[in-house]
Structure formats: structure tokens, C-alpha cells
Amino acid sequence: MPCRAGSTQHRTSRDGETPPVRFAVDLVVTRASEPRAMAAAAAAEGRQQQEQETRVCDLPEECLALAIALTSPRDASRCAAVSPAFRAAADSDHVWQRFIPTDDGSFLLPGAEKKRKKKKDAYLGLCDAASAVAVGDDDGGCWVWLDRATGARCYALSARRLSLPWDDGEFSWRFTPHPLSRFGEVAELVECTCLDIYGRLPTAALTPATPYAAYLIYDTAPEGQHRGLSFLDQETSVSLGGSMAAAARHAVCLRPDDAEARKFRGGGGGGEDGQVRRPRRREDGWWEMEMGRLPSTATGGEPEPQEVVASFEALGWYPKRGLILHGIEFRPLH
Structure with missing residues (x-):
């Protein structure tokens, strides 16, 4: 026992201080806990800064609406899916009022749309091609509506x-009612040898800084009642100012028929890109052929009065009949 007491006394310092081994252990534990304490302090400071910072969702609805109104209808619809705060701002009248064209003489907002309580509903109503608005002369020969994604005019x-x-009488064309026509009547090709079609629209009517394409809207008479519409000598183009020489020309075929096309020996068969464009059948029952594209128009200053000219031409002089022409559409490209 004296030996054990002496041993204990040997491990304890004379003045009662902590033994060196215990001191070293405490020092290691303290140093090891310092990074965790520093990390916790940094995290607390970060949370405090986040609480003090203003997030986008914390902005007033009016500020969000001002920012969203500078985008496009497509982007505004996407913003509505971000959060409830964004939805309230994106669906506000301030945003959608900006997407509705003002009454500047080329676009008249219908009375039915003016009475709608929500500007978004009024905008969507103007994007329905079936409910397009007649503009210009009283003959109802020009209709306009809005592209839903961009708000550009069609x-x-x-x-x-x-x-x-x-077009001097019944010999070549005749105008007849048609149940699928928004205009009430169409032009039916009775018989001709020279087939040229031109459509003109002032560039001032188009939405600035927006690329456009022109489309020929048509149908053909039933089998056996059409002729000369399947040959590969048909071309389309879209030009600015009527300068057809500088316009790109595209080979098209109104009524593709390989068997009848093989009878054709007049050349053709490909435009500048070597391809023959074919039409597509639309949901409203008409055929649609892209005629060409027009780059975006200038945005600054007073533009010089010009016209966009879309043309279709059959190069061969042979009998043609059975084309039912509905019109030409100008629509923005996405």
C-alpha cells in the first residue's frame, strides 16, 4: 500500500496542477471542436444574411409585373408556374395589356374583347385564328390575329x-362560295396556261424585329377534275420591295403525284436548295405550302414604305385547272 500511495503521489504534481497527459488530452479535444464551432457560427451568420437579403419572390407584385411585361407572352405564361407570387404578377392586367396592340389604325380590338374583365382572356381571344379581325377596306379581304407565343401579328x-x-372573267378564274373559307368565297381556277399568283402586304403592318414566312392556302378539285398541278416546274418566292431578282426561289408541288410527275419533261425538279417542297394538310381542311421567309424588319426610325411580295409561278405553258385558292397568310416564325 505505501508503494501504491507513493506511485499516486508520483503521478500528481506537487502544487495540485493537472497532470501533463490530461492537459494534452484537453488541448486536443478543444482544438478538434474549434472547426465545428466556427462552421456553426458561419452557418448562423449566413442564415442571418439570407434573412436580411431581399429575394425575387419578396419583391412587390407591381415590380414583378413590370419586369415580366418586358418579356413575351410565352415567357409570361412560364413565369406563372414558378410560384404563387409569380403567378399573381404574371396574370395581372398590367402584363397582358402590354401584349395587346393598341388601336393604331391597322389593328382594331373587337368590342367583345374590350368587355372582357381580364386582359389575359382578351389576349387569348385575339390569338384565335378562327375569330380573326377584318381590317382595312370593307370588303373583308384582310384578316389579322395574334401569334399566341410571341404576340406578333398574323x-x-x-x-x-x-x-x-x-382575272378578266369566267375564262380563267371564278369566285364561288366555299364552306371552309373564312372569307366566304374562294377563287377557282377554271382553265389557264399561265399561272402566276402574287400577294402584297405593307411592311408597316408587320410586327417589327420579327421574322415572317408566307404560306399559300389552297385546295384542289376532286380527282379527275384537276390538271397540271403535279408537275415539278412550280416555284415560290418572298421578296421585300418587289425585287424578285434578289429573292430566293423554292421549288414546290401543289399536288404531289409521282406518276403524273414522271410525264413531265420540262425540267425543274428542285429549287436553290435542291429540294421540292410539299404541302401539309391543316386541321381546318386546307392545304398549306410555305412560299418563303422574310427576315425581321427594322425597329428604329420611320421605315421606308415598302411591300412584302409573295409569289407563286408555274413555269410551263400547258393547261391547268382545278386549283381552289383560299388566300395567302403571313405568320411569324418561332
Whole structure:
């Protein structure tokens, strides 16, 4: 026992201080806990800064609406899915009022749309091509509506607004009612040898800084009642200011028929890109052929008065009949 007491006394310092081994252990524990304490302090400071910072969702609804109104209808619809705060701002009248064209003489907001309580509903109503608005002369030959994604203006010209060959009587063309026509009537090709179609629209009517494409809207008579519409010598183009020489020309075929096309020996068969464009059938029952594209128009200053000219031409002089022409549409590209 004296030996153990002496041993204990040997491990304890004379003045009662902590033994060196215990001191070293405490020092290691303290140093090891310092990074965790520093990390916890930094996290607390970060949370405090986040609480003090203003997030986008914390902005007033009016500020969010001002920012969203500078985008496009498509982006505004996407913003509505971000959060409830964004939805309230994105659906506000301030945003959608900016997307509705003002009454500047080329676009008249219908009375039915003016009475809608929500500007978003009024905008969506103007994007329905079936409910397009007649503008210009009282003949109802030009209709306009809005592209839903961009808000750009779309135009449809009736057959009476187009320049047609030999349009001097029943010999070549005749205008007849059609149940699928928004204009009430179409131009039916009776018989001709020279087939040229031109549609013109002032560039001032188009939405600035927006690329456009022109489309020929048509149908054909039943099998056996059409002729000369399947040959590969048909071309389309879209030009600015009527300069057809500088316009790109595209080979098209109104009624593709490989068997009848093989009978053709007049050349053709490909435009500048070597491809023959074919039409597509639309949901409203009409055929649609892209005629060409127009780059975006200038945005600054007073633009010089010009016209966009879309043309279709069959190069061969042979009998043609059975084309039912509805019109030409100008629509923005996405």
C-alpha cells in the first residue's frame, strides 16, 4: 500500500496542477471542436444574411409585373408556374395589356374583347385564328390575329386581294362560295396556261424585329377534275420591295403525284436548295405550302414604305385547272 500511495503521489504534481497527459488530452479535444464551432457560427451568420437579403419572390407584385411585361407572352405564361407570387404578377392586367396592340389604325380590338374583365382572356381571344379581325377596306379581304407565343401579328389575304393571271372573267378564274373559307368565297381556277399568283402586304403592318414566312392556302378539285398541278416546274418566292431578282426561289408541288410527275419533261425538279417542297394538310381542311421567309424588319426610325411580295409561278405553258385558292397568310416564325 505505501508503494501504491507513493506511485499516486508520483503521478500528481506537487502544487495540485493537472497532470501533463490530461492537459494534452484537453488541448486536443478543444482544438478538434474549434472547426465545428466556427462552421456553426458561419452557418448562423449566413442564415442571418439570407434573412436580411431581399429575394425575387419578396419583391412587390407591381415590380414583378413590370419586369415580366418586358418579356413575351410565352415567357409570361412560364413565369406563372414558378410560384404563387409569380403567378399573381404574371396574370395581372398590367402584363397582358402590354401584349395587346393598341388601336393604331391597322389593328382594331373587337368590342367583345374590350368587355372582357381580364386582359389575359382578351389576349387569348385575339390569338384565335378562327375569330380573326377584318381590317382595312370593307370588303373583308384582310384578316389579322395574334401569334399566341410571341404576340406578333398574323395576316390572311383573301383570293380577291391577290393578283391572279387572266382575272378578266369566267375564262380563267371564278369566285364561288366555299364552306371552309373564312372569307366566304374562294377563287377557282377554271382553265389557264399561265399561272402566276402574287400577294402584297405593307411592311408597316408587320410586327417589327420579327421574322415572317408566307404560306399559300389552297385546295384542289376532286380527282379527275384537276390538271397540271403535279408537275415539278412550280416555284415560290418572298421578296421585300418587289425585287424578285434578289429573292430566293423554292421549288414546290401543289399536288404531289409521282406518276403524273414522271410525264413531265420540262425540267425543274428542285429549287436553290435542291429540294421540292410539299404541302401539309391543316386541321381546318386546307392545304398549306410555305412560299418563303422574310427576315425581321427594322425597329428604329420611320421605315421606308415598302411591300412584302409573295409569289407563286408555274413555269410551263400547258393547261391547268382545278386549283381552289383560299388566300395567302403571313405568320411569324418561332
